[in-house]
Amino acid sequence: MSTPQDFDVDAWLDDAERPARSVTVYQKSGLIADLDALQVQIENEDGEEVDGPSMGGGSLRARYAELARKFHESALTIRIEGRGEQERVRIAGAIEDPAMRGAAGLADAIQYPKFTPAQVEKLAAKIGDAQFQLIVDRFNEASEAVPSVSADFLPKHSTPGDGGE
Numbered sequence: 001m002s003t004p005q006d007f008d009v010d011a012w013l014d015d016a017e018r019p020a021r022s023v024t025v026y027q028k029s030g031l032i033a034d035l036d037a038l039q040v041q042i043e044n045e046d047g048e049e050v051d052g053p054s055m056g057g058g059s060l061r062a063r064y065a066e067l068a069r070k071f072h073e074s075a076l077t078i079r080i081e082g083r084g085e086q087e088r089v090r091i092a093g094a095i096e097d098p099a100m101r102g103a104a105g106l107a108d109a110i111q112y113p114k115f116t117p118a119q120v121e122k123l124a125a126k127i128g129d130a131q132f133q134l135i136v137d138r139f140n141e142a143s144e145a146v147p148s149v150s151a152d153f154l155p156k157h158s159t160p161g162d163g164g165e
Helices: 009-015 031-043 060-073 085-093 098-109 117-144
Strands: 020-026 075-081 110-112
Touching: 020 117, 031 060, 075 098, 075 117, 085 098, 098 110, 098 117
Parallel strands: none
Antiparallel strands: 020 075, 075 110
């Protein structure tokens, strides 16, 4: 353990990283409508396979599983790094077309996979407002929120000392 006298500030700074967040978006989000329809059919089938092998399509549940697999395989996890206010102004100022300034700022902040401003615009149009807003929200969190870690999603141990059985 280091003491205040021997702490190497330069080494710590050399290893420091900017805040970054990640968000997962889906290319095939239109499959949700098909999954919704199949869910209703499955819930209404009264224990019988409506489109069994004699119908040539396999079971409804197998079709549902296949579409769900396709949906999940279309996932893209984007890593986005925070930017300070001065950086955002500098990036926007370097772009002649005012309509592309926001896209240029996001393209600069997205670390993986790399996007051009034009690709960010196309991404917004293709994946829709709700998913694109998730990207913007994560960018804002990385840029403005103090980094913290939460382990609330982890299973909790239940012991007599913490009220468990």
